[in-house]
Amino acid sequence: METAQFKTNIKCANCVATVTPFLNEAVGEGNWQVDTQNPAKVLTVKGEDASDARQAVEKAGYRAELMQ
Incomplete structure (x- = not known):
């Protein structure tokens, strides 16, 4: 299972x-x-x-930036 991490303002x-x-x-x-x-x-x-997680976070009014 793939895992992605995002830097957020949550x-x-x-x-x-x-x-x-x-x-x-x-x-x-x-x-x-x-x-x-x-x-x-x-x-x-x-x-x-x-990838859908980033869009969901932005839809909720927050930022999400994929971490390398």
Whole structure:
């Protein structure tokens, strides 16, 4: 299973709550998590639809930049 990581501006529990329905719809519940303790606020996405995660985050009003 492929894993992608994105640097985001999702910085708190309320932000995570806002993006949750968008990410659950795009990549599925349990296939993503945000590390708000990391300075880069890293979103980790598992699965083939990782590219859809970026669009879902942006649709929720946040930024996501693929990390190399």
